[in-house]
Amino acid sequence: MTVSGNAAPRDHGDPGDAPSLPPPLIPVTNPARPTAAEEARTIVASTNTGTLASLATDGGPWASLVTYGLLDGAPVLCVSQMAEHGRNLAADPRASIAIVGPATDPDPLAGARVTLAGVVERPSRHALDAARAAHLAAVPAAKYYIDYGDFSLWILSVRRVRWVGGYGRMDSATGGAYLAAQPDPVQPHAADAIAHLNADHSDSLRLMAQTLGGYPDTTAATCTGADRCGLDLRVITERGVAYTRVGYHRPLNSIDELRSATVQLVRHARRDHEGEA
Amino acid sequence: MTVSGNAAPRDHGDPGDAPSLPPPLIPVTNPARPTAAEEARTIVASTNTGTLASLATDGGPWASLVTYGLLDGAPVLCVSQMAEHGRNLAADPRASIAIVGPATDPDPLAGARVTLAGVVERPSRHALDAARAAHLAAVPAAKYYIDYGDFSLWILSVRRVRWVGGYGRMDSATGGAYLAAQPDPVQPHAADAIAHLNADHSDSLRLMAQTLGGYPDTTAATCTGADRCGLDLRVITERGVAYTRVGYHRPLNSIDELRSATVQLVRHARRDHEGEA
Numbered sequence: 032m033t034v035s036g037n038a039a040p041r042d043h044g045d046p047g048d049a050p051s052l053p054p055p056l057i058p059v060t061n062p063a064r065p066t067a068a069e070e071a072r073t074i075v076a077s078t079n080t081g082t083l084a085s086l087a088t089d090g091g092p093w094a095s096l097v098t099y100g101l102l103d104g105a106p107v108l109c110v111s112q113m114a115e116h117g118r119n120l121a122a123d124p125r126a127s128i129a130i131v132g133p134a135t136d137p138d139p140l141a142g143a144r145v146t147l148a149g150v151v152e153r154p155s156r157h158a159l160d161a162a163r164a165a166h167l168a169a170v171p172a173a174k175y176y177i178d179y180g181d182f183s184l185w186i187l188s189v190r191r192v193r194w195v196g197g198y199g200r201m202d203s204a205t206g207g208a209y210l211a212a213q214p215d216p217v218q219p220h221a222a223d224a225i226a227h228l229n230a231d232h233s234d235s236l237r238l239m240a241q242t243l244g245g246y247p248d249t250t251a252a253t254c255t256g257a258d259r260c261g262l263d264l265r266v267i268t269e270r271g272v273a274y275t276r277v278g279y280h281r282p283l284n285s286i287d288e289l290r291s292a293t294v295q296l297v298r299h300a301r302r303d304h305e306g307e308a
Numbered sequence: 309m310t311v312s313g314n315a316a317p318r319d320h321g322d323p324g325d326a327p328s329l330p331p332p333l334i335p336v337t338n339p340a341r342p343t344a345a346e347e348a349r350t351i352v353a354s355t356n357t358g359t360l361a362s363l364a365t366d367g368g369p370w371a372s373l374v375t376y377g378l379l380d381g382a383p384v385l386c387v388s389q390m391a392e393h394g395r396n397l398a399a400d401p402r403a404s405i406a407i408v409g410p411a412t413d414p415d416p417l418a419g420a421r422v423t424l425a426g427v428v429e430r431p432s433r434h435a436l437d438a439a440r441a442a443h444l445a446a447v448p449a450a451k452y453y454i455d456y457g458d459f460s461l462w463i464l465s466v467r468r469v470r471w472v473g474g475y476g477r478m479d480s481a482t483g484g485a486y487l488a489a490q491p492d493p494v495q496p497h498a499a500d501a502i503a504h505l506n507a508d509h510s511d512s513l514r515l516m517a518q519t520l521g522g523y524p525d526t527t528a529a530t531c532t533g534a535d536r537c538g539l540d541l542r543v544i545t546e547r548g549v550a551y552t553r554v555g556y557h558r559p560l561n562s563i564d565e566l567r568s569a570t571v572q573l574v575r576h577a578r579r580d581h582e583g584e585a
Contacts, residue, residue: 079416080416081371082359082361082371082406083371084359084361084362084369084370084371085361085369086367086368086369087425090363090367090402091363091402091403091404091425092361092362092363092369092370092402092403092404093361093369093404093423093425094358094359094360094361094371094404094405094406094423095406095421095423095470096406096408096416096417096421096472098416098417115423115470125367125368125369126368126369127368127369127370127371128371129359129371129372129373131373138449139356139357139373139375140373140375140449141449144372144373146370146371146372148364148368148370172415172417172418193372193392195373
């Protein structure tokens, strides 16, 4: 199926005039990454706002802005029965929430987002205080309306997760894997460290890309992300721009461990480089 | 229905511990505002990103990030059949899009947003080039994939619009009224003028609130918004904080007319004030 009368149909795999990505020339040493479930938990923990899809009375899909708190990873909504989405949830509990992570690129589709799908449930008597506290902790302004008679708390019981990390990075996860995962302890706090790496350690990043990252023909590399498993690198070669990954020797538990893990990566890269020389 | 075991049920009308809003003491001279259809057009024109609600194969609602262009106010999507939302639209054309306007307050629910609901349609042969151009104009990065065989353009035929301007400001509009309206020519460009009013003309704003705005007991007023019909004012009185409106003598066609319209408002307010004195 083509959308232009002039262009011949193309398979998605055909790069057309899209930038082509040169493959690595040697194996990537440690491409370890967080799982889709972890990525999803990280995005969901990064904000208090998402868009709910609920079912209107005619069965059509209804998109609407919502705020949420988190109870062990499950979104806790507080919506009014006077609002269409509140009536929708009361009539049919099927729901999903799309949540967009922090913007990292002017192109919105290059950024990370996630859809959590399942059914909403009223909190049990046992869970009510915790759900209320979870919503208020994330949405302080809810104190003005959370106890009104027309507002209800709903917990999204997550059955299915679709994570999209950007172009070409996407995966699904079960609700169980999502709930069992934890938000990344490094990624949300890494902006300053990434800026520092790019400003003051471009030689080290290039060396990492040349050895650990699989691109010995790297002329320049910048760090575009950091998480508990490793660094994302954007690599410039004479064959074009590529993206690769350098994983730490072991996953980190805190942003405080990022500096020493990065120093270790540089040492490893130097050793490899000298071994080759 | 109450959400807390400790609190007695409340009607939404009962302010509880929410801030109470003192009413005006004299009539508001000209409370003219853009219509819900205009507000919706303005929000939709303010960005290229929204959240689509489509129907999954099991009939459940599926929320997902989309980019869009605009063809005479109708969103034009470009989605892949390899993505769940693309398959959803191909199987059932019912859809809605939630779009959030520029953030104006730390509380996301204080900001403006809109839901456009209807059915998606493939552009007719006649409309195809215009739809493609509209999407590309709003989403330049789409040039890399818009002609791939798995991507399709869809136009949302808007049947129903729900606009929420913030707490207590909301209204519905028909698809016809939405399409017949225009985005506000002033609101998206008014930030500098508003900052100038608040920085250098607080006496004039107070005078406007005291006379035209219906709050003669105003001790301070700030401008919180401007559109083609008038100014939004946040008013401080000894009775509490209130929100009011001062409409220009006639609607504006361009941001260039805002300064003279505001000067006219100040003159009008002075005249009223001197008439009373």
